[in-house]
Structure formats: C-alpha cells, structure tokens
Amino acid sequence: MFPQRNSFYTYSGFVEAANSFPAFTNTGNSTVQRQEAASFLANISHETGGLVHIVEQDTSNYPHYCDAGQSFGCPAGNDAYYGRGPIQLSWNFNYNAAGNDLGLPLLTNPWLVEQNATVAWQTALWFWVTQSGAGSMSGHTAMTSGAGFGESIRSINGSLECNGGNPGQVQSRINLYTNFTNVLGVPTGDNLWC
Template structure:
C-alpha cells in the first residue's frame, strides 16, 4: 500500500497507507459517429500491448472504476508510453507501470486515500493560485494517488483539464484518473533522477521506476519489503505478457 506523497516540491506530511473505494463512474454512452479523438483512442487500444483479457487477469478484484476502456482512452495523452522500442521493451514498460499502479492501489481496488485527517495537509497555501476547490480537496486519488494542489495544477495544465478547480474528476472519470497516472509516469522524476518511462525505455531497469515513485522511502534499504512487493508484481505481469523482466529490478 501507498506510503508516499507525490511532490514537485519537497513537503513533509504524514501519509497513511490505507485507501478507500470510490463510487464507480457512470458508463459512457457510445457515440453515433466517431470523432477524431474517438478514432485515436481506438487505435491506441488496438496498439496497446496489454489486451483487455490480460488486464482482467492481472486485476481480478479491481474496482469497476478502473476500466480497461478508461486506460486505453488515456493512452493518447502520452503516445510514447508502451510504444517505444522493441516489443519486449514495450511490454516491459506496460508491466512496470501496471505493477507499480497495482502496488499503489491494492490491485486497482482503491481509488482515494482513506485517512481523511490527512486531507487538509495537501494544500500548499504558498502557491499563488491557492486551493480554490477547498483546502481539503487535494488528497491522493487515482492509480498513482495524485496529491497536493501543485500536482493537480501541473497535471491539469499538462493534460488540458482544470484539475485545480475540479480535483474530483480524478475519482469520477476513469480516463482522467488514468491520465494523471500516465502524466506522472511519463513526465515526473519524483525522488529519482529520471522519469519511470525513461527508466524502462533506456534500459535502466524496473528498480529505477521504484526510485522515481517512492525511492526516498523505499530504496537504499528504506523498506525492502515494499520494494520486493513491487518486484514480485512486475515479474508476475511480465510473465503474463510473455517477456523477461530484464535486469536491475531493485533499488
């Protein structure tokens, strides 16, 4: 379970590992005709190295909020994800992302942070834009538990979605939730020295993705049990995709 806080700046706060379920988003109605965005989403789904059947096998107990369709709809935001390098590298990256996501959310069971006492701590009042949605509205949500007002602002700006004013979208819209996870994976270094995406496509290994996500608490002997949990899930997922896990699995 999660013990980290995503941060673009250093912040000290107590983070609880327990999470809670969010209500599933309502199903979207099918459009009568395909828009360019819909067509692009369909192409992304067709090209994704993880099939819906494999996804369901990886997450047999997942919350219905975390849909495969939401994930594939989000892929267009970062077309390089799981589409860079050889077939092996693409599958390794998908497995690495899903393994870390699985660890963060208890197997895609949990959507939001449970410890409500922490919620007011995620508002950095020093930011010029403040916390317009409320001081207690920037708690951890989604597959990599986006938290803090400055991360909602940065992710929203990058994705073209006003998450600063509408943070609840991350727990109400499956595609938006997946996009925030992909935003972190593809653009943020966290406590590491590279993005998780770069770690996988440049051959630095799964261990570097752990460092970029929660290295300050888990790596270098900080919490070997949590590191091993991530590694075990990664090995399980690479096996499901028919590829080797590669080298440098630990941090």
C-alpha cells in the same frame, strides 16, 4: 490480471487516456515495450491494491498534501489533494501541473480524478510518462532507457520507499513486476531495487 478490479477502472477509459500518450509502451523493441507495460501495471497495482481503491485509504494524510508555499495555493481546500486514481496522484502542485498539461481544472476540482475514469487514467499516464517525482527520470524513461524497474519506483514513491526507506514496499512492487513480466512473457531486466 486484476480479478478484484473496481468497475471504475474501465478499459475504455484507459484506452482513451493512452491515446494521448503515444510513447507509452511504444518505445524500444517489443521486450522493452512489454517491460514498460509490466512496470506500469505493477506500480498501479501496488498503489491501488490491485485497482481496487480509487482514493488514498489513509484519510489522516489528506491535509498534508497542500503545499501552501505554491503561488497558486490550494483553492479546493487544504485537504483536497490526496491520492487519487491508478497512480494515486497527490499534492496540489501535481494537480496543478497535470491539469495544465491535460487541459483540465484539476487544481480547482481535483475530484474529477475520482469521478471520471478517463481523467484518472490520464493523470496516471501523465505522471508515468512525464514526471520524475523523487527520482531523476520518469517511470517511462526508467523503463525505456534501461535504468530499470527500481528507478520507476523511485519516480513514484522513492522519497518514502527507496534507499532503505521501506524495503517491504519495494519488495511488494518487485513481486508484482515479476508477476506481470511473467504474464507478458518477458524477462524482468536488471536493477529491480531502488
């Protein structure tokens, strides 16, 4: 599935992280479960170039992910909250929330996400299962409620890609999702676009 995968992204790290999120790929019937797996795999593949990249590649964006208006600020530095891990967790408020929920000091040490494979997978699954991002539901809920793959895109990067923002990026995600559903032997379902 990921022939060029960076060795950082270990299967053991993924399994350990997934144990903390029992609803992930365990909600609904077997078709829904596989569609959720395909959706997650497609989105992380898109975000990381096929699990190749651990950190966001455009370093010019790094200083933009500090929302200084948050009461907790940016204690690790204004340029420390760039995208990391399978889902490219970014922004100080996401590191703060993920750290609080996972019991990790991610606000003060966001580098843990690029240094520890289990932590990287935990942040990806945390965002996937619990966060709605620019959407109205998490990626997990989008796939298990029947809202469809397009809504999973909206939760991850909808403010930049959906509603015509970047149709090429949306199509890339759809192509990956279609590939993964074929590998897992399930239909794509409806509502692929956002």
